[in-house]
Amino acid sequence: MNLNEQARQFLIRGALISDEADIRAEKLTGGISSDIWRVDADGRSFVLKQALPELRVSQHWEAPLSRNDNEVNWIREVADICPAAVPRVLYSEPGANMFAMEFLEGATWKEKLLQGDVDINFASEVGEALGKIHQSTANVKRVAAQFAVPETFDALRVEPYIKATAKAHPDVAEPLLRLAEETLSAVQALVHGDVSPKNILVGPAGPVLLDAECAWYGEPAFDLAFCLNHLLLKCLVRRDKCEDYLAAFEVLHTTYLKQVDWEPAETIERRTARLLPALFLARIDGKSPVEYVTAEDDKARVRQTALPYIQVSPTHLSEFRNSWVRNLKND
Numbered sequence: 001m002n003l004n005e006q007a008r009q010f011l012i013r014g015a016l017i018s019d020e021a022d023i024r025a026e027k028l029t030g031g032i033s034s035d036i037w038r039v040d041a042d043g044r045s046f047v048l049k050q051a052l053p054e055l056r057v058s059q060h061w062e063a064p065l066s067r068n069d070n071e072v073n074w075i076r077e078v079a080d081i082c083p084a085a086v087p088r089v090l091y092s093e094p095g096a097n098m099f100a101m102e103f104l105e106g107a108t109w110k111e112k113l114l115q116g117d118v119d120i121n122f123a124s125e126v127g128e129a130l131g132k133i134h135q136s137t138a139n140v141k142r143v144a145a146q147f148a149v150p151e152t153f154d155a156l157r158v159e160p161y162i163k164a165t166a167k168a169h170p171d172v173a174e175p176l177l178r179l180a181e182e183t184l185s186a187v188q189a190l191v192h193g194d195v196s197p198k199n200i201l202v203g204p205a206g207p208v209l210l211d212a213e214c215a216w217y218g219e220p221a222f223d224l225a226f227c228l229n230h231l232l233l234k235c236l237v238r239r240d241k242c243e244d245y246l247a248a249f250e251v252l253h254t255t256y257l258k259q260v261d262w263e264p265a266e267t268i269e270r271r272t273a274r275l276l277p278a279l280f281l282a283r284i285d286g287k288s289p290v291e292y293v294t295a296e297d298d299k300a301r302v303r304q305t306a307l308p309y310i311q312v313s314p315t316h317l318s319e320f321r322n323s324w325v326r327n328l329k330n331d
Contacts, residue, residue: 003037007048007098014091016100017041034068034213038103046090050098051213068097070149074215075101077143077190081136084205085129104208110197113234114292118244120251125206126227127252130195131259134220137190138262144217150184153216157193158184160287162278168285172310179278186219189262195227221268224256225275228317232324233283233290236298242328246321253317273317277309280320301327 003011003025011017017039024040028047037048051068072092079086092099109122137143158180166176193214201208231249235242253272257265283290284302293299305320305327314320 003039003048007037007050010093010096010098011039011041011048011091011100013093014100016044016046016091034211039100045103047087047101047103048098049101068092068099068213069094070147070152070215071212072099073146074190074192074212077137077146078133078209078212081133082129084203085133085207085209087208087210104201104203106201106203106208108198109200109202109207110230112202113197113231113245113248114237116238116241116244118241118248119202120244120247122202122207123231123248123252124255126195126200127255128259129207129209130192130223130227131256133192134189134223135259135261137217138188138220140190143190144187147190147215147217149216150218153191153193153214153218154184156214157222161282162286165278165282165286169281169307169310172307175310175313176278179274183219183222183275187217189217189220191216191218191220192223193226195223197227197230219271219275221271221275224253224268225272225279228253228272229276229279229283230290232280232321233293233302235324235328236295236301237292239328246325249317249321269317270313270315273315273320274313276317276320277306277314281306281310301330 003023008017008023012019017023022041025048026038026040028036028038035050039046039048049068049071069092072089075086075089079088087101087104090100090102109126112119112122162176162180162183166173166180169176191214192209192212193216194211195209199209199211201210228249231245231252234245238245253269257269260268280302282288284293284299293302305324309320309323
């Protein structure tokens with residue numbers, strides 16, 4: 001596949017390719033918000049990422065193209081905190097809506113989890129890295145000013161997940177919309193916004209966090225809830241590994257909470273526990289449902305678990321986890 005001329009000139013300006021370079025570009029799978037290519041040229045391999053104005057989902061979903069700049073800024077910020085947890089940015093231009101970064105070999109955590117390979121130590125490393133990023137940026141005015149982009153976070157996360165789910169479930173619309181408003185008004189730490197196992201590479205030195213397009217200075221509990229959500233949902237795919245997924249759920253949030261020093265750990269756990277049922281329901285009835293939950297009885301089980309806790313929020317993550325386990329056993 002050939003790159004378009006705009007991308008080619010961008011790479012020439014970045015000295016990543018020469019004018020005469022013989023380029024091999026392979027479009028990578030999995031991106032709904034960006035075109036992502038692996039580029040091989042002049043004896044090197046790297047990734048070129050370009051934001052799309054409209055995401056590839058069944059419902060209409062637009063997002064600001066400035067999120068490419070946002071992602072680059074997040075990578076550079078985190079590189080000073082956890083250098084092994086991010087890829088290196090090779091070239092970027094403000095407003096170009098594309099950037100180049102190093103190509104890293106390896107499987108994603110999602111691939112590992114769906115294969116039944118549940119590494120509890122890796123889950124702990126994810127919790128530690130996430131907690132360290134939040135702790136290092138909590139209440140830092142410089143970072144808050146740089147990532148003051150609630151409109152991007154609303155377009156990419158709050159509207160398609162929480163607000164869209166409120167439209168699908170009028171009976172719980174009021175608490176969901178209140179949660180959306182309170183989440184967007186938070187100003188606490190640098191948030192990745194898409195800490196999903198599909199965006200976590202299993203690197204040789206631990207987890208590498210990818211796809212920080214949604215980065216925003218706001219509610220750190222969102223990152224924790226977003227990741228924990230996926231560990232619970234995986235129980236529907238591999239029932240034989242459910243105990244392992246639950247163990248990963250436990251160790252990830254326990255390790256994360258040990259990093260929390262900017263506020264009482266029980267306070268952020270309470271907000272995480274409030275977000276979790278909303279995000280759980282959103283992956284069934286929001287704009288971006290998970291592709292591996294298709295059976296109607298499984299969807300009903302998700303709704304049965306989530307809806308009561310949207311009306312009356314849990315105070316501890318164990319409450320929601322235990323309710324999910326009970327519903328899984330009621331086959």
